Amino acid sequence: MAHRSSIDPLFRGGVPVGIEEVLADRDERATLERRVLERHPDKALIVATLNIPGPIKYTPGLDDLFGSGADRLMAHFLDASIYEDRRRATGCTLFALTNEDPLSAKRRAVAFEDEDALGRLFDVDVLRAGCASALSRVGLGMLPRTCLVCDCPAKECARSRRHSLEELYGAIRRIYETALGGAADARA
Ligand SMILES: [Zn+2]
Numbered sequence: 059m060a061h062r063s064s065i066d067p068l069f070r071g072g073v074p075v076g077i078e079e080v081l082a083d084r085d086e087r088a089t090l091e092r093r094v095l096e097r098h099p100d101k102a103l104i105v106a107t108l109n110i111p112g113p114i115k116y117t118p119g120l121d122d123l124f125g126s127g128a129d130r131l132m133a134h135f136l137d138a139s140i141y142e143d144r145r146r147a148t149g150c151t152l153f154a155l156t157n158e159d160p161l162s163a164k165r166r167a168v169a170f171e172d173e174d175a176l177g178r179l180f181d182v183d184v185l186r187a188g189c190a191s192a193l194s195r196v197g198l199g200m201l202p203r204t205c206l207v208c209d210c211p212a213k214e215c216a217r218s219r220r221h222s223l224e225e226l227y228g229a230i231r232r233i234y235e236t237a238l239g240g241a242a243d244a245r246a
Contacts, residue, residue: 066227067119068234074113075148083148091185094141094153099187102160104138104167106131106152106182110230111216112223115149123234124150127176134166160186164193168200175237178206179230206230 087105094103108115108124124145132138132154141153156163167182183192196202205215206229215221221229 066224066231068123068231069112069114069117069119069227072114072117072120073147075115076113079148080115083146087151090142090153094155095185095187098155101155101157101187102163103141103185104131104135104152104154104156104163104182105185105192106154106180107149108179109181110149110179111226116145116147121145121150123176123179124152126238127174127180128152130174130176131167131170131180131182134170135163160184160193161198164195164198168195168198171203176233178203178233206233 091103091105095101106128108120108127110120128143128150131152132140135154135156135158137158138154138156141155142151144151144153158166164184167184171177171180171182185192203212204210205212205221207221207225208215210220
């Protein structure tokens, strides 16, 4: 069969975003996070995003993937209320508030990232009022994230651009298919 597809189906239908858009989105997100925590200083704010390399951050396939993973994440936080479920060209973000202690919320978030079949594709931050930065895995004595393709620390592979985008896309699709029991669109 001829090799006809230049891009993995999960990443079709997306519009590449530039660094300016990504940075502007990040600023806006930080402002929103501060505002929410000012209003709810007694709660912890959970911010979940997809960890997607490359310039395409949003497609119909990624929207579905995010929705499935966000549902599974929220099942770990039964008391949490969704503040905003945002789907943009710059990516999907779920903001949710919990009464849980921030440290135990972060442990729960890391357990999702490490143990749920879709967790590897998510970054789940936990923020609390009065602190500019999110709680970190390493600060809590937990291991750093590993690469989706090999088992090296993810930051090393990202910094050295060890893997091609095609390789990373393939790894992401395999994780998604495995999580859904092969139900994801695998036609390529
Ligand atoms: Zn790697």
